[in-house]
Amino acid sequence: MPRSEGQKGKLIWLLRILARHTDEEHLINVPRILELLAAEGVAAERKSVYDDIATLRALGYDIVQHRGRGGGYYLASRPFQLPELKLLADSVQASRFITRKKSDQLIRALSQFASQWEANELQRQVFASSRVKSMNESIYYNVDALHRAIASDRQVRFVYQEWNLDKKKVARRGGGAYQVSPWALLWEEENYYLVAFEEGKGMRHYRVDKMTSIALLDQPRLGREEFDPQKMRDYAKPMFGMFGGPVSRVELRCENSVIGPMLDRFGTGVTILPQPDGWFTLYADVVVSPPFFGWLCGFGGRVELVSPAAAREQLRQTLETISKAYQPKENV
Structure with missing residues (x-):
């Protein structure tokens, strides 16, 4: 049989078909493979397909065959498993750094690593509260x-x-x-x-x-x-809101109930001294800044800035300024 124009790329086309049209739940038989090859302008015979599958297996591709009624082939191993692709797709979609347009492009690119049925599962709506997607394509x-x-x-x-x-x-x-x-x-x-x-x-x-x-x-x-x-x-570890400045060693007096948020923020290597009254003392290196004060205030009195004295005084003045701004307004 004369070789068609697509013969040189037949192995590549066969691999694409297996990657796109098969998974563990969707097998493909040789007649269907011949149809899909023909649609791409690649003429083939049953025996050549068997030989090509054997060649791909010899090259390390994990192509599994199920015999019997409803049997066929599927590509078992891929660069990414479906749960990994879902995790990547969700991360891309939730990221405020990545624009909506680029998110769609990246998820379409990720779908090339999955079968057509698995690819549909990547097109999921991920809700990320308080995140505004970037508008900067450059x-x-x-x-x-x-x-x-x-x-x-x-x-x-x-x-x-x-x-x-x-x-x-x-x-x-x-x-x-x-x-x-x-x-x-x-x-x-x-x-x-x-x-x-x-x-x-x-x-x-x-x-x-x-x-x-x-x-x-x-x-x-x-x-x-x-x-x-x-x-x-650890460049950003002492910063809050990426505010730069000199790093200070702070002493915080914390209620035991906030141990989780403290370890989430400072890591398990931070110094903690439990106290008998249901509180603990924590020492950490931070950049003292307005975002740091705001973070402290978010605990509603369950965290106290003990030292350094200058930072404590700065926080007191900040709270006093805020308090004045919320004094009752006199009726005009």
């Missing part, structure tokens, strides 16, 4: 550009933006560019951050979705002596 290119700058040991220049009351992004510094030496990308609190050295200011971090007009420069990076890759894992 963020993916920003991340790629920053990775290239880090890999090639180059500084970058960019414009940094923020929202105004007209719901528009405007450039900080009056449109003036930032020039920094990028050292790492950090995923924290559902956002990408660039950790970089800015001359005269030291190590700083910047939200990647607020960066625009990123340009790679020819100057080599600065700040190598201030960057410790071993500490990057």
Whole structure:
């Protein structure tokens, strides 16, 4: 029989058919395989299909055959199992960092690792309260550009933006560019951050979705002596709301009922001293900031900031200011 145009790719087409049209619940027989190959312009005979399946098995593909009535073949092992794909799809859909458009594209890409029936299960609505999906489509290119700058040991220049009351992004510094030496990308609190050295200011971090007009420069990076890759894992650990600043050792007096949230926030390596009165003392390194005070207040008196004294006084003044703002208004 003369070889058709599709013969050279027949093994690939057969593998695609097995990947897309079979799973443990859906088997395919040889006549159906021949139909699907013919639909792709690939002529084949029954014996050649058996031989090709044997070749794919020899190459390491886990193709299982069930004999008898209703029997057939299916591809048993894949790069991702269905529960793994569901987890990835849910994470993509729930992430506020990934735009809705990109979420759909990524989930469609993930579905290529599943059969057509399993792929339908990936199109699920995941509800993530209080999450607003990003509207910045260029963020993916920003991340790629920053990775290239880090890999090639180059500084970058960019414009940094923020929202105004007209719901528009405007450039900080009056449109003036930032020039920094990028050292790492950090995923924290559902956002990408660039950790970089800015001359005269030291190590700083910047939200990647607020960066625009990123340009790679020819100057080599600065700040190598201030960057410790071993500490990057814990870079954001003492911060609340990614507020930077000096780190202070704080002493917290906590009701026993809040041990879970404390360990969730600070980890199991934190120092805890149980007390006989149903409370415990906790010592942790944090950046004292308004978000930290807000986090403390969220426990409604079940957590007390004991020291340092300056931070305790700062919290007291903050609460006093808030209290004044909520004093009863006199009738006019």
